Amino acid sequence: MPEPACCLNAVNPNSANSGLANLAANQGANLDADLGAAGPGAAGLDAVKAYYGKTLRDSADLQTKACCCSESIPPTHRAILSEIDEEILNRFYGCGSPIPPALGGCTVLDLGCGSGRDVYLASRLVGPEGFVIGVDMTGEQLAVARRHQDSQARRFGWPRSNVDFRQGYMEDLAALGIRDNSVDLVISNCVINLSPAKERVFTEIFRVLKPGGELYFSDVFADRRLPQELRHDPILHEECIGGALYIEDFRRLLRGLGCLDYRVVSRSRIAIGNPQVEAQAGMVDFYSMTVRAFKLASLEDICEDYGQVAYYQGGIADHPFQFGLDDHHTFVTGKPMLVCGNTAAMVEETRFGRYFKVIGDRSVHYGPFDCSPAAGGKPEEGACGGGSCC
Ligand SMILES: C[S@@+](CC[C@H](N)C(=O)[O-])C[C@H]1O[C@@H](n2cnc3c(N)ncnc32)[C@H](O)[C@@H]1O
Numbered sequence: 330m331p332e333p334a335c336c337l338n339a340v341n342p343n344s345a346n347s348g349l350a351n352l353a354a355n356q357g358a359n360l361d362a363d364l365g366a367a368g369p370g371a372a373g374l375d376a377v378k379a380y381y382g383k384t385l386r387d388s389a390d391l392q393t394k395a396c397c398c399s400e401s402i403p404p405t406h407r408a409i410l411s412e413i414d415e416e417i418l419n420r421f422y423g424c425g426s427p428i429p430p431a432l433g434g435c436t437v438l439d440l441g442c443g444s445g446r447d448v449y450l451a452s453r454l455v456g457p458e459g460f461v462i463g464v465d466m467t468g469e470q471l472a473v474a475r476r477h478q479d480s481q482a483r484r485f486g487w488p489r490s491n492v493d494f495r496q497g498y499m500e501d502l503a504a505l506g507i508r509d510n511s512v513d514l515v516i517s518n519c520v521i522n523l524s525p526a527k528e529r530v531f532t533e534i535f536r537v538l539k540p541g542g543e544l545y546f547s548d549v550f551a552d553r554r555l556p557q558e559l560r561h562d563p564i565l566h567e568e569c570i571g572g573a574l575y576i577e578d579f580r581r582l583l584r585g586l587g588c589l590d591y592r593v594v595s596r597s598r599i600a601i602g603n604p605q606v607e608a609q610a611g612m613v614d615f616y617s618m619t620v621r622a623f624k625l626a627s628l629e630d631i632c633e634d635y636g637q638v639a640y641y642q643g644g645i646a647d648h649p650f651q652f653g654l655d656d657h658h659t660f661v662t663g664k665p666m667l668v669c670g671n672t673a674a675m676v677e678e679t680r681f682g683r684y685f686k687v688i689g690d691r692s693v694h695y696g697p698f699d700c701s702p703a704a705g706g707k708p709e710e711g712a713c714g715g716g717s718c719c
Contacts, residue, residue, distance in 0.1 A: 332444040334658060335636045347549070352501075360417035368712055371560055374466065374498075376524065376563055376566070376567060377466075377523050377566070377567055379471070381422070381454075382468060382470060382521070384465040384520035384567075385420075388419065388421060391568065392564060392603055393568045393570065393696055394566055401426075402426050403613075403647060405424075405647050406428060406450060409449075409450055409454070410450065412453070412484050413450070414477045414481065416476070417444045418446070419444075421444065421711040422443060422444065423447065423518030424548065424549055425519070425548070425595070425617050425618070425659075426547065426619065427453060427517065427546050428450055428454065428516065429514070430499045430619075430652075431645045431646075431684065432451065432514065433454070433646075433681070434455060434456065434499060435459045435513040435514050436462075436511065436513050437459065437460070437515075437516060438464065438507065438512045438516070439451065439464065439517070440499040440517040440520055440530070440534075440546075441464070441499060441517055441520025441521075441523070441659065442463030442474060443518075443605070444470050444474050445463055445494065449625075451516065452485065452490075452491050453485050457488060457491055458475070460491050460492070461493075462492070463492065463494045463495070464495050464505060466497060466498050466499075474494050475713065478490050479492070497518075499533065500524060500526050500529040501529075502525045502533045502536070502537055503533070506626070507535065510538070510539045511537055513538075513680060514543050514544075514545060515537070515542070515543070515544045516546060518546070518547050520548070521546060521569075521574070522569050522570075522573050523566070524572070526623075528585070528586070535588065536713050539549055539625055541623065541625065541680070542679075543563075543621060543624075543680070543681075544620075544623075544624075545594075545620075548569075548617075549569045549570060549573040549616070550573055550579065551575050551615055552576070553575055554578065555573065555610070555613060557652075559609060559616070560611075562609065565609070565635070566605075570601070570606070570615060573613075573615055579620075582599070583622060584630070587608055587629045588622050589629060590622075590629070590660075591621065591624070591630045592621050592655035592656075592675075593620055594618075594619055594621055595618065595619050596617070597616065607678065623678075624659045625674050625675065627674045627691075628671050631695075632669035632671055632697065632700040633669055633693070633694060633698055634691060635669075635690065635692075636689050636693060636695055637669075637689035637690070638668065638684065639660070639668045639673055639676050639677070640660065640666065640684055641662050641665060641684060642662070643662045643684070644683070645684050646680075649662065650662050652681075652684070657700070668698075669700055671692050671709050673689075
């Protein structure tokens with residue numbers, strides 16, 4: 330069994346390339362195709378900028394349904410969306426709803442924030458004590474986001490704006506002044522697929538997250554590596570299909586950075602909705618997935634049984650009766666559940682710790698943990714979609 334690494338130790342904060350070096354050493358050339366060596370590169374970034382800055386005026390201009398949010402939006406979020414300016418909403422190109430609960434007072438970073446829909450949603454949820462930074466490389470998108478900064482703060486009743494928009498690349502957050510260990514939550518909505526250097530993005534994410542912090546993002550994933558001609562097709566790439574992450578390469582990528590377990594929160598198949606694109610890429614199944622990964626030193630590469638029990642004590646807004654950690658762990662309020670060491674860490678050593686009680690520690694080991702749905706909760710589509718928790 331490989332030596333367990335951890336998100337904290339594996340990422341050298343002094344070197345943005347450390348993850349790349351790690352990855353190359355650990356995974357060989359297989360992943361290069363997914364990391365930009367054979368991808369669209371810097372020229373591709375300019376094309377993406379032009380697409381989201383100039384070609385698209387609103388979501389009706391999209392040519393496929395990949396960048397259309399198909400996930401159900403919680404009622405509280407719907408209510409907040411009704412307080413967000415129409416111009417911002419019209420330029421929303423997300424594929425999910427990457428806003429987890431328990432955000433009061435948090436510092437949130439939105440990668441590829443576009444016109445700012447999720448930034449403003451998070452702004453309302455973190456409250457005036459929290460702060461949200463939106464990063465995007467496209468000036469036109471940020472111009473829309475910034476135009477509403479003061480009026481949104483007034484609408485939410487904040488004494489001053491609790492958001493900041495920074496123009497630049499998610500591959501180099503240091504250049505935007507985002508420090509090591511400074512962010513509670515990184516979110517992103519249908520953006521990472523567009524990056525020609527995905528390992529740099531994830532390296533940066535784990536650099537800026539505080540210990541115990543969370544990455545929670547929605548993106549387009551594929552059930553296989555895409556053929557070169559699809560990866561290089563401009564429309565497929567710009568519409569978030571050509572750069573879709575193959576789920577197993579994503580797992581390897583996180584693993585190479587020392588993050589040994591991630592969890593799938595939701596997954597739905599994308600109906601492309603464009604006959605021409607379907608004719609080109611019909612052999613691939615694409616999914617919109619929302620995924621969470623924590624920066625935790627204690628995660629192991631498979632679920633291990635230490636006889637630990639966890640229960641949700643309630644207290645998270647909008648979650649009085651249950652809390653869903655992922656697609657196969659639903660904690661019913663007050664009901665003890667046997668959990669593996671990784672799940673115990675995710676609910677105890679993160680911002681969720683104040684809402685959970687974990688009984689037991691890792692002093693006694695009982696072997697691998699059966700994290701099948703019977704042990705872990707109700708199965709949904711792709712119940713075993715997590716990093717190691719299957
Ligand atoms: C599909 S849109 C999604 C926008 C936003 N997340 C939303 O849900 O409306 C992709 C956005 O990511 C931005 N983007 C793409 N690649 C980027 C990169 N490498 N660095 C920063 N922003 C990027 C684009 O400018 C665009 O605004």
